[in-house]
Amino acid sequence: xxxxxxxxxxxxxxxxxxxxxxxxxxxxxxxxxxxxxxxxxxxxxxxxxxxxxxxxxxxxxxxxxxxxxxxxxxxxxxxxxxxxxxxxxxxxxxxxxxxxxxxxxxxxxxxxxxxxxxxxxxxxxxxxxxxxxxxxxxxxxxxxxxxxxxxxxxxxxxxxxxxxxxxxxxxxxxxxxxxxxxxxxxxxxxxxxxxxxxxxxxxxxxxxxxxxxxxxxxxxxxxxxxxxxxxxxxxxxxxxxxxxxxxxxxxxxxxxxxxxxxxxxxxxxxxxxxxxxxxxxxxxxxxxxxxxxxxxxxxxxxxxxxxxxxxxxxxxxxxxxxxxxxxxxxxxxxxxxxxxxxxxxxxxxxxxxxxxxxxxxxxxxxxxxxxxxxxxxxxxxxxxxxxxxxxxxxxxxxxxxxxxxxxxxxxxxxxxxxxxxxxxxxxxxxxxxxxxxxxxxxxxxxxxxxxxxxxxxxxxxxxxxxxxxxxxxxxxxxxxxxxxxxxxxxxxxxxxxxxxxxxxxxxxxxxxxxxxxxxxxxxxxxxxxxxxxxxxxxxxxxxxxxxxxxxxxxxxxxxxxxxxxxxxxxxxxxxxxxxxxxxxxxxxxxxxxxxxxxxxxxxxxxxxxxxxxx
Amino acid sequence: xxxxxxxxxxxxxxxxxxxxxxxxxxxxxxxxxxxxxxxxxxxxxxxxxxxxxxxxxxxxxxxxxxxxxxxxxxxxxxxxxxxxxxxxxxxxxxxxxxxxxxxxxxxxxxxxxxxxxxxxxxxxxxxxxxxxxxxxxxxxxxxxxxxxxxxxxxxxxxxxxxxxxxxxxxxxxxxxxxxxxxxxxxxxxxxxxxxxxxxxxxxxxxxxxxxxxxxxxxxxxxxxxxxxxxxxxxxxxxxxxxxxxxxxxxxxxxxxxxxxxxxxxxxxxxxxxxxxxxxxxxxxxxxxxxxxxxxxxxxxxxxxxxxxxxxxxxxxxxxxxxxxxxxxxxxxxxxxxxxxx
Ligand SMILES: Cc1ncc(C[n+]2csc(CCOP(=O)(O)OP(=O)(O)O)c2C)c(N)n1
Ligand code: SF4
Ligand SMILES: [Mg+2]
Numbered sequence: 002x003x004x005x006x007x008x009x010x011x012x013x014x015x016x017x018x019x020x021x022x023x024x025x026x027x028x029x030x031x032x033x034x035x036x037x038x039x040x041x042x043x044x045x046x047x048x049x050x051x052x053x054x055x056x057x058x059x060x061x062x063x064x065x066x067x068x069x070x071x072x073x074x075x076x077x078x079x080x081x082x083x084x085x086x087x088x089x090x091x092x093x094x095x096x097x098x099x100x101x102x103x104x105x106x107x108x109x110x111x112x113x114x115x116x117x118x119x120x121x122x123x124x125x126x127x128x129x130x131x132x133x134x135x136x137x138x139x140x141x142x143x144x145x146x147x148x149x150x151x152x153x154x155x156x157x158x159x160x161x162x163x164x165x166x167x168x169x170x171x172x173x174x175x176x177x178x179x180x181x182x183x184x185x186x187x188x189x190x191x192x193x194x195x196x197x198x199x200x201x202x203x204x205x206x207x208x209x210x211x212x213x214x215x216x217x218x219x220x221x222x223x224x225x226x227x228x229x230x231x232x233x234x235x236x237x238x239x240x241x242x243x244x245x246x247x248x249x250x251x252x253x254x255x256x257x258x259x260x261x262x263x264x265x266x267x268x269x270x271x272x273x274x275x276x277x278x279x280x281x282x283x284x285x286x287x288x289x290x291x292x293x294x295x296x297x298x299x300x301x302x303x304x305x306x307x308x309x310x311x312x313x314x315x316x317x318x319x320x321x322x323x324x325x326x327x328x329x330x331x332x333x334x335x336x337x338x339x340x341x342x343x344x345x346x347x348x349x350x351x352x353x354x355x356x357x358x359x360x361x362x363x364x365x366x367x368x369x370x371x372x373x374x375x376x377x378x379x380x381x382x383x384x385x386x387x388x389x390x391x392x393x394x395x396x397x398x399x400x401x402x403x404x405x406x407x408x409x410x411x412x413x414x415x416x417x418x419x420x421x422x423x424x425x426x427x428x429x430x431x432x433x434x435x436x437x438x439x440x441x442x443x444x445x446x447x448x449x450x451x452x453x454x455x456x457x458x459x460x461x462x463x464x465x466x467x468x469x470x471x472x473x474x475x476x477x478x479x480x481x482x483x484x485x486x487x488x489x490x491x492x493x494x495x496x497x498x499x500x501x502x503x504x505x506x507x508x509x510x511x512x513x514x515x516x517x518x519x520x521x522x523x524x525x526x527x528x529x530x531x532x533x534x535x536x537x538x539x540x541x542x543x544x545x546x547x548x549x550x551x552x553x554x555x556x557x558x559x560x561x562x563x564x565x566x567x568x569x570x571x572x573x574x575x576x577x578x579x580x581x582x583x584x585x586x587x588x589x590x591x592x593x594x595x596x597x598x599x600x601x602x603x604x605x606x607x608x609x610x611x612x613x614x615x
Numbered sequence: 616x617x618x619x620x621x622x623x624x625x626x627x628x629x630x631x632x633x634x635x636x637x638x639x640x641x642x643x644x645x646x647x648x649x650x651x652x653x654x655x656x657x658x659x660x661x662x663x664x665x666x667x668x669x670x671x672x673x674x675x676x677x678x679x680x681x682x683x684x685x686x687x688x689x690x691x692x693x694x695x696x697x698x699x700x701x702x703x704x705x706x707x708x709x710x711x712x713x714x715x716x717x718x719x720x721x722x723x724x725x726x727x728x729x730x731x732x733x734x735x736x737x738x739x740x741x742x743x744x745x746x747x748x749x750x751x752x753x754x755x756x757x758x759x760x761x762x763x764x765x766x767x768x769x770x771x772x773x774x775x776x777x778x779x780x781x782x783x784x785x786x787x788x789x790x791x792x793x794x795x796x797x798x799x800x801x802x803x804x805x806x807x808x809x810x811x812x813x814x815x816x817x818x819x820x821x822x823x824x825x826x827x828x829x830x831x832x833x834x835x836x837x838x839x840x841x842x843x844x845x846x847x848x849x850x851x852x853x854x855x856x857x858x859x860x861x862x863x864x865x866x867x868x869x870x871x872x873x874x875x876x877x878x879x880x881x882x883x884x885x886x887x888x889x890x891x892x893x894x895x896x897x898x899x900x901x902x903x904x905x906x907x908x909x910x911x912x913x914x915x916x917x918x919x920x921x922x923x924x925x926x927x928x929x930x931x932x933x934x935x936x937x938x939x940x941x942x943x944x945x946x947x948x949x950x951x952x953x954x955x956x
Contacts, residue, residue, distance in 0.1 A: 037953050184951065228955070237952045247947055254943045261701050281934035283941030286927065288700060290693065291726040298690040298723070299697025302666070305684060306702035328687050384947075417955075421943040458664045458682035458698075458705050466630070466677050468685030469669075478632065479677065 004215075008225040011070025013078030014174065017095045018087030018111075020054055020063040023167035027085075028065025030171055030188065032413050034180040035069045036238035039228025042069035043528055044413045045077035045601065050268070050351045057111075057119030062094040071227040075528035077412065079603035085170055087111050087144070090120035092128060104138045106170065110145035140219055144169050151209045155202045165206040172210020178224050182207060232417060239416040241380035241409040242269070245339065246276035248387030250283050253309050255388075256395055256427040259284040261303035262311045263296040268351045269407040270315045270341040293318035297325040297338070304334040305467075307431060307457035309391060313339030315407075316349060319358060320365075326400055327366045328469045330493060333445070333453050335394035335401075338372075339387070342406040342524075344599040353599025354408035356524045357575040362402045363553060363582065369490050371497045373397070374553035376404040378527035381416035383409060386550055389504075392427045397500055398452040404552075406574075408601050409525040431455050435462030444477035450503070451496040498554050507556035512538055512545025515565035517615055521591065522572055523549045523579050526602050530572060533607035542615050549579070560587045568614055570594050572607060625650040627660060630680040636671060641792035641818035645739065646678055648798045653681075656706075656806060663706050666695045668720060670712035671746045672739035672818070689720025692727040692736070696923070699732045703924040706806070709736040713754040714744045717773050721753075728782035731810045732923040737802070738813065740775060741820035742827050749823030756900070761823075776895040776914055779813045780888070785917040786812035787891065789910065792819055793832035797843070797911065804913060810922050830901050831909050840901055844894070844912035849880035852908045860907075867893055869907065883912075891915035 014031070016024045025046055032044050047064040054061030068078035083104045086092035088111025099105070112129050128134050129141060144166050151169075152162045168189075175182050186204055193200035214220045239247075253260035264274050266289065278287040286308075290296040297312040304310035314322065319340050329336040340362065344355035362374045373393050377386040383405050390403035432454035435442055444465040445453050456463040465477060473480035474488055510527075511534045512519075522530040527548050534546035547562060549555065563569050563583075569591040571580040577593035584591055594610055596602055628650040636642045653663065663681040667673035669688035676683030682705075686694050691709050699707045709727075716724045716738055727734065743761070744750040750763040754775060758767040779787045786808040790801040798816065805812030817828040830836045842852045842860070850860040851872070859880040861870045867881065884890055891914040899906035 033951065037951060039953055039955065231955045233955050235948070235952050235954050237949050239949075250941075250946065251943055254941070259701070261697065263697055280941055280946065281931050282938040283943075283946070284931060284935070285941075286701060286931060288697065288927075291722055294690060295693035295696070295723050295726065298686070298693035299700070301686070302694040302697030302699075303701040305664075305682075305694075306698045306705070308701045310697075324687055325690065332684070418947045421947070458702065459661055461659070461661045464661060464681050466679075466683040466685065468676070468683075469687055470685065 004221055004223050006223050006225060008227065010072050010226070011068065011074060012083070012178065012224065012226060013066065013068045013081040014083040014085070015064055015066045015081040015095055015098065016085045016170070017062055017064045017091035018085070018167070019056055019091070020049055020051070020061050021056060022063070022087045023164065024063045024065050024087070027167045027171050028067060029413070030185045031174060031180065032067055033238055034175065034182070034184055035067065036236070036415050037184060038180055040069040040071065040226055041074040041229035041231060041415055042067060042413070043074050043077045044068075045408065046411045048352055055119070057088055057090055057116050059090045059094050059120060062091050064091075064095060069226060071229050073229060073231070075532045076601070076604055079605045085174070087166070087170075088116045088120070089122055089128065090116070093120055093122065099137065101136050102138065104140065105134060106140045106142065106173070108144040108166070109141050110143050142213070142219070147209065147213070148206050151206055152202050155198065155205070157198060157202055161199065162202065165203050168203045168207040169210040169213070172207040173214045176211045176214030176223070177220060178226060182211060231415070234417040236415045236417050238413050239381050239384070239418070240411060240413045241377065241383045241405055242272035242341065242411070243276050244381055244383035244416070245377070245387040245403070245405060245410070246273050248384040249277065249311055249337070249391060250280055250285060251384070251421065251424055252388050252391030252427060253283065253285065254421065255424055256309055256391070256429050258307065258309040258395070258429060259286060260311065261300060261308040262287045262313065263290055263299035263303070264288070264313045265290055265293045265296045265318060267315045267318045269343055269410045270313050270318070270339065272410065273313050273339060273341065293321040294325060297322040300336060301325060301329055301332070301334065304329070304336050305332070305458065307455065309395065310335065311337040311339060311391075313341070315341045315343045316345070316358070317347065319361065323366055326372065327368065327370050329400040330366075330370045330372060331469050331472070332467045333398045335398055335455070337390045337394050337401050337403055339403045340405070341410045342404060344407070350599040352407065354406045354525065354601060355574050355597065355599060356406055356526070357578065358404065359523075359552065359575070359578040360581070362404065369494070371494050372553065373399055373401040373497055373500050374404065375401065375551055376524045376549075377409060378524060378548050378550055380409050380412045380414045382527075382550070384416075388424065392425065393500055393503070395427055395429050396452070396503070397450050397496065398455060399496060399500075404524060406525045429455070431457050432460065432463055434460050437462070443475050445472060445475050447475075450499055451492060501554040501557045504551045504556060506558045507547055507549065507562050509562070510546045510548050511535055513543065514545070516543035516545050517566065518542070518544045518568045518570060518611065519563060519566035520544060520546045520570055520572060520611065521549065521563065521579070521583070522546070523552060526572060526574060529602035529604045529607055532604035533611065536604065536608050537611055542612070544611060544615065552579070555586070563587060563589050568592065570611060570614055572602060574602065623654040623660060625654060628653050628680055630678055632677045634678050635674065637822050639821040640671070641741065641820070642672055642675070642739065644792040644795060645737065645798070645816055645818065646675060648795055648802060649737070650679070652799050652802050652806070655803070658706055662704070663708065664698065665708045665710055666691045666698065667710035668712070668715035669746065670715045670744070671820070672712040673710055673715060675710040689715050689718070690723060692716070692720060692723040695734050696727055696730065696732050699734055699924050700927050703733070703928060707734050709734055711736065711738055712745070713738065713740045713742060713775070714752045717753045717775065717778070725778070725782040728779055728784040728811055728813065730923040731785050731920055733809055734811050735805050736811060736813045738775065738815045739818045740815050741818045741824055743820050743824035745820045745823055774895065774898045775815050777892070777898070780892055780895050780915060784813050784915070785810035785920050786913070787915045788813070788913040789815045789817070791817040791828060791832050791911065801912065808916060809918065810920060840908050842897065842908040842910040844883045844910050844914070846883055846885045846913065849877050849882055851880065865893065867907065869905075885913050885916045888915060888917070
């Protein structure tokens with residue numbers, strides 16, 4: 002049979018199926034194979050909060066989008082070229098994201114009467130039969146039937162056999178896009194090493210998918226996507242939460258302080274705990290506490306004891322930590338608070354993304370309680386900024402928020418990872434033992450950073466008490482003195498402000514140093530804003546993009562940088578937060594551009610919006 | 616790590632801060648007993664850490680010349696758990712009140728007990744919220760008239776000892792502010808226990824709940840109303856040690872020693888959880904006829920449960936032994952990499 006080979010620059014594939022169909026795993030495997038193939042890529046897992054939402058329903062649809070190419074890729078793509086629909090609900094939920102003329106790979110078994118009913122599609126409106134998909138290139142395959150036939154003599158039950166369906170699709174797409182299957186074979190072997198029959202079945206179906214592409218007439222096209230031209234170096238594929246965990250571990254190694262992570266499970270922060278808990282041989286101590294309050298409080302105990310202390314959570318869990326963050330601020334102990342933001346107030350949209358906790362990080366405590374805030378801009382950047390959060394916390398004796406979000410936490414990208422040696426050193430010195438003849442130890446004596454000595458229990462002569470009551474500067478004794486309180490409130494703010502001397506200046510990511518319009522972003526919107534900016538520049542607009550990773554304090558030159566543009570637009574996945582702070586601090590008439598749908602920006606919508614402001 | 620330090624005295628444990636409890640408060644006695652016991656423990660001063668929550672009682676660390684943290688309401692148990700997990704070499708003490716431990720901090724309190732970190736917990740029970748000026752607490756008797764409950768509180772109180780046994784505590788004891796010797800002995804036993812030791816101390820708040828424990832602490836009624844438990848000894852009480860407790864199956868009964876031979880009395884066995892549970896229920900209102908005396912001393916000790924800090928750190932050590940100390944470059948690179956030229 003003859004197949005045509007086509008070379009394309011980039012492709013977007015969306016895998017969609019029921020949450021039980023294994024779409025996340027399929028997507029992750031395809032991502033790894035694609036990374037190893039040398040393409041640049043970005044991914045977007047999009048799944049429901051329920052572990053097993055009602056089968057076959059729209060609520061139960063789980064999606065995974067990957068954008069890969071021979072060019073640089075910064076977003077998971079606005080629209081997909083290929084949609085894998087394991088059932089009719091998956092098709093219904095994702096069709097509007099498919100390009101006109103795009104390929105639909107439909108598992109026909111998922112379009113039977115029962116699935117139609119579950120997806121609330123009238124019997125006479127089966128999209129595979131009613132002509133409504135005429136604008137697309139539909140490939141109908143009864144994946145269930147083929148999988149069952151392939152495994153007829155495997156000795157496995159129907160339920161186990163049906164669980165291999167996703168491997169068929171994966172194999173077929175590997176064939177279509179010339180991806181190597183070896184890594185997935187190795188992955189299956191190791192995942193099911195205790196159950197060879199299941200491992201064999203998955204591998205067999207994976208290969209059956211590949212063979213199906215090769216032998217049937219249905220797929221006349223194969224696509225070549227050449228490796229991307231990226232900076233030379235050694236790369237790996239990395240997900241945001243994984244990178245964050247590695248960044249924290251790296252800070253522990255470089256500071257030679259053992260790491261303590263006190264936390265309580267919550268989506269989407271739990272993976273940081275899962276990841277850290279694997280590395281006990283790095284002296285990483287993870288503690289699953291009884292709630293988020295105990296999570297942070299145990300970390301404060303560990304910080305007092307001289308550990309690199311970290312707590313992590315999302316939305317509602319961060320709210321619970323509020324009082325203890327205030328305590329850490331008063332104690333002036335190093336503490337990193339990891340917030341993998343999710344959408345909405347209260348429980349909100351647990352598996353959806355948003356960047357709506359910036360004001361909470363800034364102001365969300367009683368009294369005046371400033372902290373340092375840094376935010377990662379991409380999955381790989383989680384490594385760097387988590388490391389920075391630790392560096393600043395340890396060297397300035399201060400609580401630091403590390404902000405990430407569900408989108409970059411679960412997204413993946415190729416990462417030109419650093420050598421341990423090349424990481425900025427983190428030198429920490431505890432206060433030294435004292436003799437009875439020495440002067441009295443002053444726990445709140447300050448250095449040029451306004452930070453106080455870290456005097457860990459067990460050190461002779463340093464016995465001292467700290468606490469949440471206002472303290473006298475220098476001595477640390479309880480003080481109700483009015484002037485002292487004012488001094489201390491200002492000192493704690495100044496201590497945050499001084500961090501600006503120890504962080505890099507703000508740079509322009511793309512575009513000129515001055516121009517008509519500056520797109521000022523922060524956090525996980527980086528890829529979309531970068532893509533939009535490049536597009537606008539190519540179209541001749543005088544637009545630049547700067548992405549802020551240090552949010553409190555801001556880099557020292559941020560105000561000046563903004564002043565070189567006629568207009569500043571701040572796009573955010575919230576109702577306008579950074580924009581408020583920028584307007585307040587710099588008197589810049591910045592324009593808010595907001596999206597609050599639990600979904601990332603599409604580059605194209607940003608481009609359209611910015612054009613209206615140029 | 617025990618080093619003989621014979622030079623330390625109770626004065627060495629007193630900080631330079633002026634003690635600010637109300638004159639006559641039971642907290643003074645507890646501070647004094649702790650400062651008396653500590654020098655005897657043979658440990659250098661810098662190894663002691665006192666962590667408290669919020670309440671009158673929680674001011675305690677400021678008065679101790681040791682490492683200390685006056686934290687936030689109800690959370691000292693969680694902070695101490697984190698400190699002990701990471702620094703098992705330290706002697707970590709938790710100072711908490713009845714409100715601090717059983718209202719706002721109830722969750723951390725029971726979870727600490729089930730995990731069993733090697734902490735020494737002193738629960739100052741005055742059956743009132745002292746610091747906030749006298750509202751009823753979760754140990755106040757039902758019907759308590761306070762500023763917040765002018766018609767009397769309607770909720771039933773906790774029985775702290777029973778609560779702790781229910782949470783699988785491995786050392787549970789009760790003592791009182793007015794009996795320094797008993798207090799010292801119990802605190803010392805608590806220190807020696809490996810695991811969480813919970814010492815409930817009846818503490819008089821002479822401003823907002825004066826006399827709450829009078830019947831147990833004052834000369835005229837003490838012998839009649841208290842049961843001083845000693846391991847291996849029969850449970851005897853009464854003005855002239857003339858009464859005893861006998862077990863009829865699982866049912867405790869009060870007997871006159873004139874009627875029953877001492878051999879037939881209940882012999883206190885600290886290691887018996889069932890018996891400790893029965894004793895914990897000697898929690899009657901002393902005004903009710905036929906009530907049992909209130910037990911003091913050690914209810915229960917379980918020496919067979921490994922501590923949280925031990926288990927927690929064993930895993931770390933085991934991982935290092937099994938896989939070798941972590942290699943950061945290997946971790947960052949992961950299993951699959953590719954080269955771009
Ligand atoms: C989050 C929080 N809520 C309320 C308070 C107010 N508060 C301080 S101490 C206290 C009760 C203290 O009672 P207890 O623990 O029995 O200690 P005591 O003063 O009796 O020793 C309360 C309600 C607080 N400090 N923090
Ligand atoms: S209010 Fe009560 S508990 Fe508090 S210091 Fe005064 S007497 Fe003691
Ligand atoms: Mg009280």
